[in-house]
Amino acid sequence: MKKLYWSSFILFYTIAVAHAQSIYIRGKITDGNKKVLLGSTVIMDQLGFSSMSDGRGEYRLTIPKEQYGKLVTLSVSYIGKKKVERTVLLDSMQKIENFLLQDMSHALEEVGVQAKRGELSNSSLVFDREMIERYPALSLNDLLNRLPNRKNTAPSVQEMQNLTLRGAFSETTGRSRDANELNNSFGVAIIMDDMVLGNNGNMQGRNAGIFGMSSATNAIRPSDYGLTGRPTTGKFYSGENVFSGLDLRQIPIENIEHLEVISGVAPARYGDLSNGAVIIERQAGKTPAFFRLQVRSNATSYGLSKGMQLGKKLGTINVDLGYVQSYADNRDKLKQYDRVNGTLIWTNYFGADKRLKQTFSGSYNKVIDQVRKDPDDPLSNAISFGGRGWNAASRTSYKLDHKFLKSISLNAGISSTLQKTYREYYYNGAVVLYTDSVQTGIVEGQYAPGQYTALDHVDNRPLNLNARLEGNAIAITGDIIHKINFGSNYSYDINRGKGRIADPSIPKKDLGARSDRYYDFSLTNALQNLGLYAEDAMRTKVWGRDLSMRAGVRWDLMNGHSSISPRTNINYSLSKSTQIGLAYGLSFKSPGLAQLYPGPTFDEIILLNSYNGKVDESMALIYLRRYEKDNSNLKSSVRQTLESSFSWHKNGHQLRTNLFYKKNTRGINTVTADQLIDLPTYSATEVPGGKPIDRKS
Structure with missing residues (x-):
């Protein structure tokens, strides 16, 4: 009995010591x-x-x-x-x-009225659900107008909405946009539920070789539609966002739980960016049913969301539906923007300790973006930019009971979009001289009637696949706590669209001495980007005050080019209410398919035009020059950032300031390249009842 007693005591003591760890x-x-x-x-x-x-x-x-x-x-x-x-x-x-x-309510005594400081960067701001509910918006852009240095305007979806961070640009006039503004917007990453919503595959626009990158959008003048007497602007309207960032009008806010905007140095886990990031987390769990209604002077918005518990073992499902209808002017209802969106998110935990978490999500949206023809004006203009899209994602994470490695996760997503531009131009003029040749040389021209309908027609179908494999670990060395994050990410972008649909026999009048041809987007090569990263978020105390440092590095292979991005954010608490910070980082943004494969341009010089009113008795010679720039080896744009920060908060008051140096290099733009060509001259000798005979001088 004594041996049994001592054995039991030793066993109990061993277990107690183990648990005491x-x-x-x-x-x-x-x-x-x-x-x-x-x-x-x-x-x-x-x-x-x-x-x-x-x-x-x-x-x-x-x-x-x-x-x-x-x-x-x-x-x-x-x-x-x-x-x-x-x-x-x-x-x-x-x-x-x-x-x-407590229930979230605007009646609570303390409701945040401004964005809070984030944890991912010295320059990040966080919008929580309370603030989102307090400021109703029609789209993500309306919410981001609460950021410092942005113009706070009434919610609207009547203009293209791209986000730029830390930049000042010349004002858009006509259809021409500042190339630096395009590059800035293109370099802002939008990340929703840890999935990148990129614009790399978007090719919806006009031929940049003809119009230049700044003017490569189909657009309509405000004076071309609507009632007279309406306030006008020199800025044209376009529903295309090629060469720039995402159109934020397509992202509703009703189911956003948490939003963080990083203007400066982003954590190393985020790649393919050069001007900051917006990180969005949507609601996924049991929630009461919410119905939201906004009625504004030019828009009405409806939203319905509900999170349900399916059972103890079946997890939760969150459903969100939304509809926005907007007109530029309710008196004529010619310029219209409608958005229908729906989201379904299913989450479940598995295992006795709920170590395995699985989330599946899917979204669908449809947009009607158009200017209708005025029924009272047969000569009025009309244009449409509508489309639809969907995305699906799977996020799997598993918690480990390990001394160092605490969790691993695997995320995978797919998104597909169909966007179409369509506009008709009616011409009643002289006979059209054209060629449908696609190779450089002197070719015989053809004649077509001068009364015809020309088209701007673009069929854009970008497809994106992306994945991320990641691990998270904890280590404690002395008084320093290390939160270590490491992993890899991969993205694949391709465009399956029919392309720019053009017919040289019915040309548009704004092409000048150039002409356009059918350009099939589906023939372009896919863009593949691969990244590896590791980061250590450290916390300790120095002289009794909190010191935090986030230091990491990532390696990227974007469009076949390798890059290294070191990044660090350091923050030190001088007191309970005062913090100072220092940050430095490099970041790289991959070029998109529209920049890599803009398509060929065709210059036409008429060498001979002997036309007598009868096609069978007329003749023309045209010199055609095909120019196709090979951009397939284009490198990523680069941003270098150095910044210091100061923040103070006390008794509900906050003061924040950031002093930064930001240098963007290898930005992408179009340039004009002139070429001197010696061409022969021709003369024609008429032949009664037949085609003229050309003679080379």
């Missing part, structure tokens, strides 16, 4: 009605450890014993509830912390 925080999460909240998220900010509440509303966090005696911050969130943050002193190996979450 960790600190446990547990508790229950309820709402204002004392109902338990299943699926609440509890995060320890310092280490990034997280836990989900179960069917009893209970959670449990396991924390390394090295944190004993230290202060940690617990953040508790639940969709539709006000987020709670609490500082906890780890003065025992077992801590009980219960949380009460």
